[in-house]
Amino acid sequence: MTVSDKSPKSIGNEEAKTFIISGNYAAAYAAKMARIEVVAAYPITPSTDCVEKVSEFVEDGVMGAELIKVESEHSVAGALIGASSTGARTFSSTSAHGLLYMAELVWWAALARLPVVMSIVNRELAPAWSIWAQTQDSMSLRDSGIIQYYCKNAQEVFDTLLMAYKVSEHEHVYMPSLVCQDAYILSHTNAQVDMPAQKDVDDFIGTYNPKHFILDPKNPVTHSNLSYPQHYRQKRFNIMESTHRAKQIIKDVCADYKKRFGRFHGDLVDTYGIDKKTKHIIVSHSSIAEEIELSVDMLKKKGYDAGLIRIRVLRPFPDEELRELCKNIETIHFIERAPSYGYKGIIAIDTMAALFESENRPKAFHHIEGLSGMDVTAEYAADLIEKDLETLK
Amino acid sequence: MTKSNDDFKVETWNSKPTKGAAGKTGLWRTFRPIIDDDVCTRCEICALYCPEPCITLNPDDPSHEKGRMVIEYEYCKGCGICANECPKHCIEMVKETEFLVEEEEEDK
Numbered sequence: 001m002t003v004s005d006k007s008p009k010s011i012g013n014e015e016a017k018t019f020i021i022s023g024n025y026a027a028a029y030a031a032k033m034a035r036i037e038v039v040a041a042y043p044i045t046p047s048t049d050c051v052e053k054v055s056e057f058v059e060d061g062v063m064g065a066e067l068i069k070v071e072s073e074h075s076v077a078g079a080l081i082g083a084s085s086t087g088a089r090t091f092s093s094t095s096a097h098g099l100l101y102m103a104e105l106v107w108w109a110a111l112a113r114l115p116v117v118m119s120i121v122n123r124e125l126a127p128a129w130s131i132w133a134q135t136q137d138s139m140s141l142r143d144s145g146i147i148q149y150y151c152k153n154a155q156e157v158f159d160t161l162l163m164a165y166k167v168s169e170h171e172h173v174y175m176p177s178l179v180c181q182d183a184y185i186l187s188h189t190n191a192q193v194d195m196p197a198q199k200d201v202d203d204f205i206g207t208y209n210p211k212h213f214i215l216d217p218k219n220p221v222t223h224s225n226l227s228y229p230q231h232y233r234q235k236r237f238n239i240m241e242s243t244h245r246a247k248q249i250i251k252d253v254c255a256d257y258k259k260r261f262g263r264f265h266g267d268l269v270d271t272y273g274i275d276k277k278t279k280h281i282i283v284s285h286s287s288i289a290e291e292i293e294l295s296v297d298m299l300k301k302k303g304y305d306a307g308l309i310r311i312r313v314l315r316p317f318p319d320e321e322l323r324e325l326c327k328n329i330e331t332i333h334f335i336e337r338a339p340s341y342g343y344k345g346i347i348a349i350d351t352m353a354a355l356f357e358s359e360n361r362p363k364a365f366h367h368i369e370g371l372s373g374m375d376v377t378a379e380y381a382a383d384l385i386e387k388d389l390e391t392l393k
Numbered sequence: 394m395t396k397s398n399d400d401f402k403v404e405t406w407n408s409k410p411t412k413g414a415a416g417k418t419g420l421w422r423t424f425r426p427i428i429d430d431d432v433c434t435r436c437e438i439c440a441l442y443c444p445e446p447c448i449t450l451n452p453d454d455p456s457h458e459k460g461r462m463v464i465e466y467e468y469c470k471g472c473g474i475c476a477n478e479c480p481k482h483c484i485e486m487v488k489e490t491e492f493l494v495e496e497e498e499e500d501k
Contacts, residue, residue, distance in 0.1 A: 172403065174403045211402075211403075212403040212404070212405050213407050220409075220410065222408045222409075222410065223406060223407055225408050235406065241401065
């Protein structure tokens with residue numbers, strides 16, 4: 001914690017409350033209750049509502065964060081990197097081109113080991129201009145080391161943001177996080193969000209006390225000076241170790257959250273309808289996955305032993321968990337929003353690589369669906385799976 | 394909760410300001426600044442502009458009442474800013490190869 005030993009104020013959430021709010025507002029409330037110290041923002045559709053709400057909180061005096069208005073998303077990340085380097089807890093929210101404009105500094109935050117946390121509203125990239133959901137914006141940054149969570153509803157956005165601070169600020173991690181939600185489907189749709197009392201959130205999340213490095217005028221250091229190959233290699237392997245360790249830390253934090261607040265959205269993966277009999281697994285992500293839960297029920301009624309894996313954390317990737325869940329299945333069906341052009345869906349690529357190390361290699365079917373926020377209904381998804389399975393008859 | 398039950402530590406690049414943190418940068422030099430001590434007024438403009446900084450005034454040198462300007466060649470990269478800024482134009486940038494012959498002869 002920087003500047004003073006007093007946490008920034010957060011007024012209005014003294015008691016546990018239930019709100020009917022959008023995913024963007026859920027993120028803003030989570031930022032307020034996490035007592036973030038610095039927020040920088042350059043609003044972009046469809047994440048605008050989040051930083052608008054945060055600036056409203058700050059203006060109303062119910063949130064004690066320092067709000068920095070900057071001239072671009074690149075500067076947003078720059079401001080957050082500077083603030084986080086002094087030991088401040090930081091936050092912002094952006095989308096699509098905003099995120100890609102700050103891409104260089106997303107890598108910087110990750111490689112500098114700064115636990116910046118951002119709420120990302122996944123939006124399709126231009127051209128042509130589109131403002132609807134697609135996850136390529138954040139998924140294209142998956143190699144940077146940044147931890148990425150993909151949420152299925154507004155409640156999960158709120159809970160995951162609090163958990164993200166806890167994970168990112170863990171002394172073995174110190175990596176930034178993106179907490180992602182689908183444009184409009186979550187960001188602008190009002191839904192029930194239960195919020196715990198501020199005191200309980202404070203107990204859970206604690207304060208950020210960096211042990212690895214801090215910018216302090218009383219103890220000047222040069223950070224990230226020219227580094228020769230041997231040192232560079234050592235620090236990069238340190239990042240690999242930290243991001244691998246983050247898997248267990250995410251599981252622990254999710255379990256702790258469940259114990260304290262009674263809510264659990266899965267840890268690295270979320271599953272639905274998987275049991276010993278499951279022969280067909282659908283792998284999906286974000287809000288599509290919540291809809292596909294209904295498809296699983298439909299398929300089961302028709303006699304298919306179907307189940308769902310929702311990739312909740314894309315990095316670090318849950319490879320061991322996938323091998324365990326898929327060890328006895330016959331087919332695996334990917335329904336995802338984000339293609340890697342020239343290959344397959346981004347989640348399919350990673351999942352298939354994980355299963356390559358497995359004894360059991362199920363037959364795979366790939367579907368890129370829901371581009372530009374197109375509706376993927378439960379019926380439509382169930383139909384896709386049924387057609388996949390018919391080809392095997 | 395996972396606590397630090399082993400020696401693993403997150404490592405970052407933090408260096409304290411120290412002499413020659415990036416190695417002997419004098420090896421980068423192509424031109425060597427040579428000060429003509431007879432013309433030099435010891436105004437210290439060169440020391441002020443040297444970005445490294447590796448020009449200092451040695452006040453104890455008897456060659457002049459103010460002392461003598463000393464260049465630390467182990468770290469001078471030969472950028473030539475001192476020669477450019479010198480109001481007396483008494484710093485000459487000499488090709489390193491010329492000293493190579495001299496130094497070889499010294500070695501013999």
